[in-house]
Amino acid sequence: MNITRMDLADAGSPERLVLEILKLEPQLPIPVPVEELCLRLDIHQIVPLTTQGYEGGLITTPDKFNGSILFNEASPRERRRFTIAHELGHFLMPSHVPSAEGRFLCKLQDMRELKGGESDRRLKMEVEANRFASQILMPLPKFRVDVAVGNDPDIRQLSAIAKKYDEEAAGRAYVRFREEPVAIVVTQNGKVLRDYRDPLKFLKLSIPSGAMVPAHSLLQRRKHEMGVPSEIDETDAGMWLHGERGRQPAPLYEQVLLQRQGFALNMLSRDAASGDDEEADEEAEMTSAERLKRRLYSDR
Ligand SMILES: [Zn+2]
Structure with a gap:
């Protein structure tokens, strides 16, 4: 790696930073050697965090001459x-200013913030740091190719991508860049914890966080073997989505992966071009270049 921080001096957004890094390091391997990249860019050490209750930290000076990165040792790699x-x-975003200390x-939770922050400076910084992390760990030119593989959205494909990129957050990028409308619902012991979906393609789910998954969902109606993705099964869209009653519903598919400690991934998907809410229509009229730009630069 030859990159230095001087090379990034003009980049003021996460997207621009990533573009510059990829331009300067076109041979960057997958999974991206993130620690090596940090050390090239004036991070002097990457060490375990000792403060309880946090997932990560950065210690630096107001001029950000150099820095140390802290991580939660107890978390998976x-x-x-x-x-x-x-x-x-x-560290790299010029507008991100550390606390007085x-x-x-x-x-x-900060690592999961994907949108907002227009009126909340701290939240905005978290959203931007997440955009940077996601885009540098899953460089779009390669990621888009891997996401497009296969006829249907499939947890097996997502697992292979997560493994290839060594990236826990692959699901969030997957729902965004897969052509078909896809939502990933994370559950534990049958209760919805959170969901990931592209609001431009997939309607809001009718099951809020904290509620039980529908009794007739694939998770509940079949037995699942831990660690083995289920078959993809057509399901009643009205269980998961509002506004499906009284109209010819587009098919909704479900697939489940049971994990340890009662966790499960529930993938919901529809056929391509069946997203029929207004925003999805709006996007359908854009050219592919406009769509890409919108995805890269929107604060979602
Ligand atoms: Zn942060």
């Missing part, structure tokens, strides 16, 4: 990689 990239994002401390 793929999450630590995202954390380190997120902190590198805080010269540090950033970030919680797990």
Whole structure:
């Protein structure tokens, strides 16, 4: 690697930073060697965090001459990689200013913020750091090719991508860049924790966080073997979505992967071009270049 921080001096957005890095390091391997990249870019050390309750941190000076990145040692490796990239994002973004004590401390929830922050400076920094982390760990030119593989959205494909990129947050990028409308619902012991979907393509789910998954969903109506993705099954769209009653519903497919500690991934998908809400229509009229631009630059 030959990149230096001087090369990035003019980049003021996460997208621009990533573009510049990829331009200067076109041979960047997958999975991206994020720690090596940090060390090239004036991060002097990457060490375990000692403060409880945080997922990551950055210690630096107001002029950001150099920095140290902290990570939660107890987290799985793929999450630590995202954390380190997120902190590198805080370090490289000129508008991200550390606290008076010269540090950033970030919680797990901060690493999941994908939108908002127009009126909340701290939230805006978290969203930007996440955009940086996601885009540097899953460089779009390669990621788009891998996401497009296969006839249907499939948890097996997502797992292969997560493994290839060594990236826990692959699901969030997957729902965005897969052509078909896809939502990933994370559940534990049958309760919805959160969902990932592209709001431009997939309608809001009718099951909020904290509620039980529908009794007739694939998770509940069949037995699942831990660690083995189920078959993809057509399901009643009205279970998961509002406004499906009384109209000819487009088919909705479900697939389940049961994980440890009662966690499960539930992938919901539809056929391509069946997203029929207004925003999806709006996007359908754009050219592919406009769509890409919108995805790259929108604060979602
Ligand atoms: Zn942060």
